[in-house]
Amino acid sequence: MTGIVVALALVAAVAALLRWRRPAWYWLTFGVTLAMVRVLVRYRSVMDACGLTVPPARWRLALARVANRPIPEPRSPRICRLRPTRTGLVLRLKLRPGQDAFDIAAASDRLRHSFSMYGVTSRELRSGVVEVRMTGYDVLKRVQMPTETDTRPMRVPVALREDGAVHYRDYRAIPHALTLGATESGKSVYQRNLVAGLAPMDVALVGIDCKQGVELFPLARRFSALADSPDAAAELLDALVGRMEDVYQLIRAEQKITAAVPDAEIAADIWDLPEHLRPVPVVVLVDEVAELALYANKEQEKRRDRIVTALVRLAQLGRAAGIYLEICGQRFGSELGKGITMLRAQLTGRTAHRVNDETSANMAFGDISPDAVLAAIQIPAETRGIAIAGDSSGGWHRIRAPHTSLRQAVNLCNRHADQTPDVPELAPFRPVLSGPVAAPVPSSKPSPAAV
Ligand SMILES: Nc1ncnc2c1ncn2[C@@H]1O[C@H](COP(=O)(O)OP(=O)(O)O)[C@@H](O)[C@H]1O
Ligand SMILES: [Mg+2]
Secondary structure, rough: HHHHHHHHHHHHHHHHHHHOOOHHHHHHHHHHHHHHHHHHHHHEEEEEOOOOOOOOOOHHHHHHHHHOOOOOOEEEEEEEEEOOOOOOOEEEEOOOOOOOOOOHHOOOHHHHHHOOEEEEEEEEOOOOOEEEEEEOOOOOOOOOOOOOOOOOEEEEEEEEOOOOOOEEEOOOOOOOOEEEOOOOHHHHHHHHHHHHOOOOOEEEEEEEEEEOOOOOHHHHHEEEEOOOOHHHHHHHHHHHHHHHHHHHHHHHHHHOOOOOOOOOHHOOOOOHOOOOOOOEEEEEEOOOOHHHHHOOOHHHHHHHHHHHHHHHHHHHHHHOEEEEEEEEEOOOOHHHHOOHHHHHHHEEEEEEEOOHHHHHHHHHOOOHHHHHHHHHHHHOOOOOOOEEEOOOOOOOEEEEEOOOOHHHHHHHHOOOHHHOOOOHHHHHHHHOOOOOOOOOOOOOOOOOOOO
16 A cells, blocks of 8 residues: 555656656656546536537527426537647637637637646637647747658748747748847847758758858858858849849740740749759848948948849849748848838748837838737747747747757758759859868757757
C-alpha cells in the first residue's frame, strides 16, 4: 500500500516538475490526456455556463409534453472531432441552428479558463462548422518547431504561431513582404531564420545590409550577391532590374508572343516555364531599409531616387520573373520620402515586431486591420522575437521565430554553400571568400535543421 502511495507521489512530483520546467514534455506525457478528459467531462456544463447552448427544438418539447416526460435540456454544439496535437487540442464543433461562429469566438476567453487551457482561438471552417484550437501551454515562450513541416518549393516554415500551428513564408503566394520593428525587437533573427530555411532550397539569395554587413556577410557563402553600402546597393538593384528584364524576354520568347506586348501584361511567370529553361528564383533580403532612403546631399539624393525606383520596379514586376523582396526596417512611411508608400503598397506580407508607437504599427497594419495595430503595440519589450504577422486572408497571428543564433545560421549556410547558384547578372556582386570553409563550430543549441 505504501509502495503505491510512494509511486503516486513520485509520479505527481515528476509531473509537477515537468510542468514547471518543460511544459512541452509535460503536455506530451500527462497534459494531453488530462486535458482531453477535462474537456469531455466539463463540456456540457461549460457550454451552458458560457451561453453557448440553444433551447430544445419545439417538436422535442411537444413530444416530451405528450409523453409526459421531463423537459429536454438545452443543447450545446455537437463535437465532431477532438484531436490532440503536439501543443494542444483541436475541437471541431457543429453549431446548432441559431448559433454563429462569432458566438464561439466571443466566448473564447471564457472557454480558455473553463477548460484550464493556455489559449483558445476559433475559426469557421465551413458554414456551421467551427474549429476551436486550444493550446496547453505558452508555446511562444520557448519556440520549438515541429520536425515534420509541410515544405514546398519557396515555402519556408519560419516561425510558430500562438495556436501551435507553423507560420510559413510562402513566396509564391505572397511574393513581397515587409517586416517592421523597433531596434532589438527581433527583425534580424527573423530574417536569419528565413535565410536558414531558404538555404537548402534551389534559390539565389541576394542581401543588402547597410549596417556595414554585420548581419548578412557572415552568411556570405550561401549568397549569390551582397551589398553593404547604399552605393553598392544601387548597382546591385540595377543589375536585378536588368535580370528581371532578361527573364521577361525569356518568358516572352517561350510564349511566342510578339515583342510589342508590354512586360506587365504577360500573364505567365517562371513557374510556367519548362524546368530546364526556368531561371532560378531570387530572394532579395534588405536589412535596415531606411539606410537606403536617407540622404544628406544632392548626390546622395540622386542615388536614393535610383534605389527607390529600382525597388518599386522590382516590387511591381518582380513576382513573375521570380524575384521576391523581403524588406526589414524600423519604420517605413512617407517620412522616408517619395515613392516609399508606393513601394509599401506592393509589399503584401506584413510582420510587425515590437514597435514603440502607434504610427510605426500603422505602417504595417493601418491599411489592413486595426486589431493587429493594437496587438503590435502591446508586445512586451522583454519577449523579443514576438511579432504580429498578417496572413493572406486578412487575418493576423501572434508568432515567434525560433532563436537561431548567428553561429547556427553560419554553419547551415556553409553546409549548403555548394548550392549557391551562379547568376551571371549578379556575378560582380558575388562576395569574395578567402580561405577554406570554416569547420562547423559545435553550438550549444540544436541547429534549426535538427529540431
Ligand atoms: N525569436 C527570438 N527568440 C528569442 N530571442 C530573440 C528572438 N529574436 C530576437 N531575440 C533576441 O533579441 C536580440 C535582438 O534581435 P535582433 O533580431 O538583432 O533585433 P533587431 O534586428 O530588430 O534590432 C537578439 O540578439 C536575441 O537575443
Ligand atoms: Mg537588426
